[in-house]
Amino acid sequence: MSTEATAKATTLDRDHGLRLLREMLRIRRFEERAAEQYSLAKIRGFLHLYIGEEAVAVGVMQALTPNDAVVATYREHGHALARGLPASSLMAEMFGKASGCSRGRGGSMHFFDVSRRFYGGYAIVGGGLPIAVGLALADAMQGRRRVSACFFGEGAVAEGEFHESLNLAALWKLPVLFLCENNLYAMGTPIVQELAVTDIAARARSYGIPAHAVDGMDVLEVEAAARRAADEVRETGEPRFLELRTYRFRAHSMADPDLYRTKEEIERWKRRDPIVLFEERLRAAELISDGDLEELEAAVAAELDEAIAFADAAPIEPVEDLLKDVTTPRSP
Amino acid sequence: MPELTYREAVRDALRKALREDERVFLMGEDIAEMGGSMAVTQGLLEEFGPQRVRNTPISEMAIVGSGIGAAIQGMRPVVEIMYEDFLTLSMEQLVNQAAKHRTMSGGQVRVPLTVRTQGGAGWSPGAQHAQQLEAWFVHVPGLKVVFASTPEDVRGLLWSSIYDDNPVLFFEHRTLYPIKGEVPEELEPIPLGKARVHREGEDVTVVATGRLVHEALRAAEEAERDGVSVEVVDPRTLLPLDEETIIASVRKTTRCVTAHEAVTRGGFGAELAAVIQHGAFDWLDAPIERVGAKFAPLPFAPVMEQYVVPHAEDVYEAIRRTVARG
Numbered sequence: 001m002s003t004e005a006t007a008k009a010t011t012l013d014r015d016h017g018l019r020l021l022r023e024m025l026r027i028r029r030f031e032e033r034a035a036e037q038y039s040l041a042k043i044r045g046f047l048h049l050y051i052g053e054e055a056v057a058v059g060v061m062q063a064l065t066p067n068d069a070v071v072a073t074y075r076e077h078g079h080a081l082a083r084g085l086p087a088s089s090l091m092a093e094m095f096g097k098a099s100g101c102s103r104g105r106g107g108s109m110h111f112f113d114v115s116r117r118f119y120g121g122y123a124i125v126g127g128g129l130p131i132a133v134g135l136a137l138a139d140a141m142q143g144r145r146r147v148s149a150c151f152f153g154e155g156a157v158a159e160g161e162f163h164e165s166l167n168l169a170a171l172w173k174l175p176v177l178f179l180c181e182n183n184l185y186a187m188g189t190p191i192v193q194e195l196a197v198t199d200i201a202a203r204a205r206s207y208g209i210p211a212h213a214v215d216g217m218d219v220l221e222v223e224a225a226a227r228r229a230a231d232e233v234r235e236t237g238e239p240r241f242l243e244l245r246t247y248r249f250r251a252h253s254m255a256d257p258d259l260y261r262t263k264e265e266i267e268r269w270k271r272r273d274p275i276v277l278f279e280e281r282l283r284a285a286e287l288i289s290d291g292d293l294e295e296l297e298a299a300v301a302a303e304l305d306e307a308i309a310f311a312d313a314a315p316i317e318p319v320e321d322l323l324k325d326v327t328t329p330r331s332p
Numbered sequence: 333m334p335e336l337t338y339r340e341a342v343r344d345a346l347r348k349a350l351r352e353d354e355r356v357f358l359m360g361e362d363i364a365e366m367g368g369s370m371a372v373t374q375g376l377l378e379e380f381g382p383q384r385v386r387n388t389p390i391s392e393m394a395i396v397g398s399g400i401g402a403a404i405q406g407m408r409p410v411v412e413i414m415y416e417d418f419l420t421l422s423m424e425q426l427v428n429q430a431a432k433h434r435t436m437s438g439g440q441v442r443v444p445l446t447v448r449t450q451g452g453a454g455w456s457p458g459a460q461h462a463q464q465l466e467a468w469f470v471h472v473p474g475l476k477v478v479f480a481s482t483p484e485d486v487r488g489l490l491w492s493s494i495y496d497d498n499p500v501l502f503f504e505h506r507t508l509y510p511i512k513g514e515v516p517e518e519l520e521p522i523p524l525g526k527a528r529v530h531r532e533g534e535d536v537t538v539v540a541t542g543r544l545v546h547e548a549l550r551a552a553e554e555a556e557r558d559g560v561s562v563e564v565v566d567p568r569t570l571l572p573l574d575e576e577t578i579i580a581s582v583r584k585t586t587r588c589v590t591a592h593e594a595v596t597r598g599g600f601g602a603e604l605a606a607v608i609q610h611g612a613f614d615w616l617d618a619p620i621e622r623v624g625a626k627f628a629p630l631p632f633a634p635v636m637e638q639y640v641v642p643h644a645e646d647v648y649e650a651i652r653r654t655v656a657r658g
Contacts (some may be wrong), residue, residue: 135404137402
């Protein structure tokens with residue numbers, strides 16, 4: 001733990017602490033409930049759980065304003081929840097219902113909510129990066145000072161889109177906040193089998209983009225780093241890069257038997273569970289009590305019960321509507 | 333009516349859009365100082381400056397992807413992919429992203445992006461600088477595909493593409509840039525999805541695209557001398573396709589030839605043939621003939637290249653075959 005983060009923790013107030021804890025807990029429990037719904041076959045297709053990585057999405061979102069844009073990955077439930085998309089609209093989306101955030105057309109990997117400037121989960125590794133650069137390009141050309149925050153995994157670092165996007169954002173000085181969630185595995189391939197240079201921040205710096213590696217299991221460190229980086233993007237109009245070192249506790253997807261890592265490794269990382277770590281810190285600082293935790297858990301459970309009930313009851317779009325929105329009708 | 337070259341007509345549409353609409357900007361490789369590898373954008377940097385006429389690195393995925401992002405954000409970007417062959421490098425963004433955003437966002441996002449590109453043989457550029465790949469994109473729901481063959485069409489269709497709220501693949505043909513043609517004094521938008529009947533006829537319909545429209549018109553003149561009356565239709569927009577005009581023409585003539593420069597196998601002519609046999613089966617008096625390139629990568633050797641791609645004679649021979657069926 002860095003001294004800086006320690007200092008911040010000691011000045012952390014109860015409201016903010018509870019807020020961070022609640023947001024992480026919402027994601028954790030949402031994902032657990034999603035896995036249950038998957039086993040009940042109410043959710044089909046893909047399901048990629050964010051469990052273990054909650055501190056990244058929650059920490060980063062503290063640094064963004066409603067005017068900023070978010071581009072995420074196919075493991076984006078956490079980003080969407082932390083961004084403020086209602087759990088009910090996400091659950092309904094995964095149930096394939098018309099009340100889902102993408103009207104059931106997107107699914108688990110393609111959450112969209114333009115009203116919250118949440119521009120998608122992207123199911124092609126690296127596919128969101130050039131698009132985030134374009135969002136930032138439009139802002140730069142139209143003279144708006146805001147951030148386009150782009151999440152991707154370390155697996156994307158091996159994609160050409162990563163390099164083309166970093167180069168273009170640096171070359172044209174575009175306000176993109178690149179957020180690499182390094183969970184050490186590109187699906188089942190460990191980072192050492194995938195990247196010749198595993199220091200990802202160094203690769204970003206090679207494009208002239210200021211970059212830092214951050215402990216992604218420490219929500220306060222993530223928040224502090226994200227605030228600094230986002231402020232710099234806003235002030236300079238230029239890109240910044242964070243490598244957020246994290247770990248996913250669950251398999252890559254529901255179909256992954258997780259044969260490529262040892263139980264010991266997973267257990268070791270679970271000792272750094274971002275929620276447990278933060279909870280301990282809040283307790284140590286005497287900012288929360290057992291009663292607070294029970295209340296949080298109960299409130300989250302109620303929210304998720306409601307989300308599932310909403311998704312169950314939500315209507316299915318009639319198949320006759322298929323061709324609606326394949327293309328956009330010409331604007332008047 | 334004033335006369336413009338096909339190249340000038342493209343530039344004219346771009347210039348007018350840049351003048352009238354702050355949301356429009358151009359980006360692509362060498363489009364600024366150089367004015368584009370085909371000199372289409374010459375003079376635009378001087379008039380509109382480097383913010384709106386942007387030279388890009390050689391990064392086709394980033395060019396298209398950042399165009400998508402800017403389009404989502406309210407701009408109307410016109411990006412140039414220098415050669416159609418280089419579209420292969422941007423396929424991820426075109427096929428997975430641009431085409432899918434509308435659907436996978438449940439209709440929340442629109443992508444008014446125009447991707448201009450060019451290709452075509454006839455000057456020995458070899459295997460990697462002259463392919464005709466338009467048919468690939470007709471296979472992708474969510475895109476629109478335009479292939480203009482005359483100065484008037486290229487100008488009016490480019491305008492409509494820029495102002496369409498969907499991603500449009502806009503194909504230009506390398507060898508058509510110098511051709512001249514009359515255009516209206518004021519730019520007249522040409523709606524996407526409307527075919528053009530270039531020449532009316534009674535006996536055979538040739539549905540042709542790009543350079544082959546001109547080859548088909550030459551073939552039609554030749555056939556006329558034999559007493560065969562040929563109608564030449566250019567769909568102009570391949571997606572969406574003006575099936576009505578094409579089917580009506582074939583129902584009238586009862587015979588049909590499709591013609592494009594792309595290889596015949598799996599080419600747009602196959603889609604046309606399928607549409608036509610379904611819509612005009614009871615009217616057809618002969619099998620539909622397809623004219624296209626031989627199934628080989630483009631060879632460099634000029635004589636060999638000329639052998640591979642179709643010409644007016646090939647269209648003429650195909651017309652003869654359809655009338656020979658009696």
